Amino acid sequence: MRNRILAGLGVAALASVGVAAPATALSSTTADIWVVHAVPGVEVDVYINGDLAIEGFDPTTVTPLVDVAPGNYVVDIVPAASPAPATITPGSGLFGTGAGGADIAANTSYTLVAHPDADGDFVLTPFENDLSAAGDGNASVTVRHTAEAPAVNVVALPDTELFSGVVNGTGGTVTVPAGTYDIQVQVAGSDPLAVAIDAADTVLEPGVHYFLHAYGPVDGAYSIIPFTIGEAAGGIPAGSAGLVADNAAPVNGAAIAGAAALLALLVAAGVVVTRRRVAAER
Incomplete structure (x- = not known):
């Protein structure tokens, strides 16, 4: 499903309520990305450009803030497997961006939410975060x-x-x-x-x-x-x-500028993933 785009996610994925982060200083060379798992009852694995990025991602979990290089990313979400394959064919997930991927722009803050639509089908929706004073x-x-x-x-x-x-x-x-x-x-x-x-x-x-x-x-x-x-x-x-x-x-x-067509997940750098935990090194 995706290329390894995780950049410096140096913390375990946070559990549900009350995740807090300091005010962001947006960069002209990177984007800020948050990821929310809002699909009830389904533990998932997340792939970026075909490479495993998050393994054992639990419902109600929010990833910490990550800086991402601008570009096009293919994000796939699949039911969690044990062990999870290291790679998959981009665009072959249960749901995600599709093979065409999505673009993200620098100097912008995004939240990517995996969730059911009004009919119960699973979708991935990108939102632009309004950080106006x-x-x-x-x-x-x-x-x-x-x-x-x-x-x-x-x-x-x-x-x-x-x-x-x-x-x-x-x-x-x-x-x-x-x-x-x-x-x-x-x-x-x-x-x-x-x-x-x-x-x-x-x-x-x-x-x-x-x-x-x-x-x-x-x-x-x-x-x-x-x-x-x-x-x-x-x-x-x-x-x-x-x-x-x-x-x-x-x-x-x-x-807010809401679901702009900018989707992606973390940025490319080495990704270290363990079950129910995500750690990355820049």
């Missing part, structure tokens, strides 16, 4: 609908609608005053109101970018897979069910 005293919140579910609305209770009509594979970004919020994800158009996820007491700290990814259900419950980029990380509860969104119509705030 939120302004003094504000936090930036990006929500991405990467769960098997219909369109949703995202509401900060009691009555502030942040996003409306967000469909699977899309999302958006809003800027809000830092503070504690009760956030609900509601199925759009449902009557009576159906709450997909209820994340009470969500703490948003100033100067931090929060990225929330809907997870589920296939055969389980909804929840959120979050990570943050910034100098502090507030508390993001996983919630009691789950759904979120990316690249839809934010009612407040600017829309």
Whole structure:
């Protein structure tokens, strides 16, 4: 499935909720890449340009930030095997970018999310991370609908609608005053109101970018897979069910550039992979 593109991923893949990283200084020669595993119940292996890059990648896992050289990458995702083959034919995975690959550009931050679409089929969706300054005293919140579910609305209770009509594979970004919020994800158009996820007491700290990814259900419950980029990380509860969104119509705030056709995973350098752990040396 892919060429070895992993560059300096010098940490084990992080487990689910509350992954945090310092604010990024984007480079004119590299791109920043995060990878989110939002396919419920399926452990996978990830190949880049045909070479094994991540082995034993567990659901709800987020890889740490990696710098990537710009270029075209073919990413394949396959059910985990033991042992995993060192190489496969690029484009032959269960799902991924396809043999044509996808381009990534320098000086840009991306998240690559493996997830079910609204019908339960597995897809790989790239999102461009909006790292615009939120302004003094504000936090930036990006929500991405990467769960098997219909369109949703995202509401900060009691009555502030942040996003409306967000469909699977899309999302958006809003800027809000830092503070504690009760956030609900509601199925759009449902009557009576159906709450997909209820994340009470969500703490948003100033100067931090929060990225929330809907997870589920296939055969389980909804929840959120979050990570943050910034100098502090507030508390993001996983919630009691789950759904979120990316690249839809934010009612407040600017829309993010969402699923641009830029996809890839880590960058080329030596990759050392162990089961349920990823370590790389530059």
